[in-house]
Amino acid sequence: MAKRSAPEVNAGSMADIAFLLLIFFLVTTTIETDTGINSKLPPIEEQPEDPPPRKEKNIFIVLINQNEELLVEDERMELKDLRQAAIDFLDNGGGDCNYCQGAKDPASSDNPLKAVISLQNDRETEYGAYIAVQNELVAAFNYLRNREANRLFGKSFIQMEKDFNDSQYRGNKEKLEEQIKQIREMFPLNLSEAEPKERE
Amino acid sequence: MSKFKKKKSGDLPAISTASLPDIVFMLLFFFMVATVMRQNTLMVENRLPFADQTEKLEKKDLVMYIYAGKPSERYQKQFGKEARIQLNDKFADVNDIQQFIIEERESKREELQGLLTTSLKIDAETGMGLVSDIKYELRKAEAYRVNYTTKNGEAIKNMQ
Numbered sequence: 001m002a003k004r005s006a007p008e009v010n011a012g013s014m015a016d017i018a019f020l021l022l023i024f025f026l027v028t029t030t031i032e033t034d035t036g037i038n039s040k041l042p043p044i045e046e047q048p049e050d051p052p053p054r055k056e057k058n059i060f061i062v063l064i065n066q067n068e069e070l071l072v073e074d075e076r077m078e079l080k081d082l083r084q085a086a087i088d089f090l091d092n093g094g095g096d097c098n099y100c101q102g103a104k105d106p107a108s109s110d111n112p113l114k115a116v117i118s119l120q121n122d123r124e125t126e127y128g129a130y131i132a133v134q135n136e137l138v139a140a141f142n143y144l145r146n147r148e149a150n151r152l153f154g155k156s157f158i159q160m161e162k163d164f165n166d167s168q169y170r171g172n173k174e175k176l177e178e179q180i181k182q183i184r185e186m187f188p189l190n191l192s193e194a195e196p197k198e199r200e
Numbered sequence: 201m202s203k204f205k206k207k208k209s210g211d212l213p214a215i216s217t218a219s220l221p222d223i224v225f226m227l228l229f230f231f232m233v234a235t236v237m238r239q240n241t242l243m244v245e246n247r248l249p250f251a252d253q254t255e256k257l258e259k260k261d262l263v264m265y266i267y268a269g270k271p272s273e274r275y276q277k278q279f280g281k282e283a284r285i286q287l288n289d290k291f292a293d294v295n296d297i298q299q300f301i302i303e304e305r306e307s308k309r310e311e312l313q314g315l316l317t318t319s320l321k322i323d324a325e326t327g328m329g330l331v332s333d334i335k336y337e338l339r340k341a342e343a344y345r346v347n348y349t350t351k352n353g354e355a356i357k358n359m360q
């Protein structure tokens with residue numbers, strides 16, 4: 001009798017318990033990370049100084065009304081044409097700009113540093129439409145920045161930023177930061193947003 | 201000896217399921233590690249707009265969330281159908297945003313306070329009036345870094 005071993009604990013239900021937990025975590029899991037359009041808000045100026053004078057031709061006005069219709073430089077436009085229109089405007093290079101490849105139209109912007117895109121909307125405009133327009137404008141900037149980055153450094157701007165945020169990146173980060181800054185300065189994100197207007 | 205006889209009588213031994221718990225536990229641990237619990241229960245409708253020029257929102261602990269949209273169906277009796285702001289777990293007014301930002305900022309370590317980003321999770325059908333009110337409050341609170349959180353997709357889908 002001394003050699004009788006202790007009875008084995010039945011582990012058959014262990015799987016059930018583990019499954020229960022597994023299903024709980026499966027249901028509550030959200031693996032995907034949030035993505036979105038990054039933006040920086042301007043600080044509030046207490047006493048608005050006289051804004052530096054800007055020539056009319058250096059301002060590109062995009063207006064979205066409450067029916068989600070686009071008015072670009074006083075003309076109706078479809079959303080799909082906005083990206084190209086913004087690229088043409090920014091890349092025009094009517095003044096001194098040695099890296100622009102645009103039409104050099106004297107009636108459009110002088111150079112990307114002076115060019116400003118002004119985004120206006122009504123209080124009733126839907127947020128979705130605003131994001132769609134914002135998306136197209138960011139796309140225009142990304143396109144131009146990618147082009148210049150490819151030309152100067154043989155790498156797209158998106159890739160450069162990705163490398164910069166990647167902790168595994170082996171290259172020279174300081175140099176990369178310098179290059180990113182250079183591209184950013186070539187095409188600064190001059191997006192001005194007016195306070196939405198109440199329509200009478 | 202009858203014990204031994206019984207064992208031999210079976211024609212096929214059953215497949216051992218003893219390692220099944222191990223497999224399941226392995227899966228369990230994977231999901232436990234990969235899980236991010238939903239921080240807030242949504243009280244507003246939240247169909248995010250689409251965009252494709254997006255950047256990832258990394259470092260989740262440095263993100264403040266502001267939700268806005270129409271109250272969901274079960275709250276509509278009480279709060280109406282007008283788009284509203286949700287901070288943490290309750291409806292809030294535009295004026296509460298500054299206080300919310302200050303509280304969030306103070307709960308973080310000092311060296312990280314400058315890196316905080318505000319994620320705006322706003323329903324696509326919300327009017328821009330409310331959105332710019334939120335943005336104005338954020339500017340007052342000096343929270344300049346924002347992220348318009350979107351779903352991945354063609355921007356043209358927002359216009360339909």
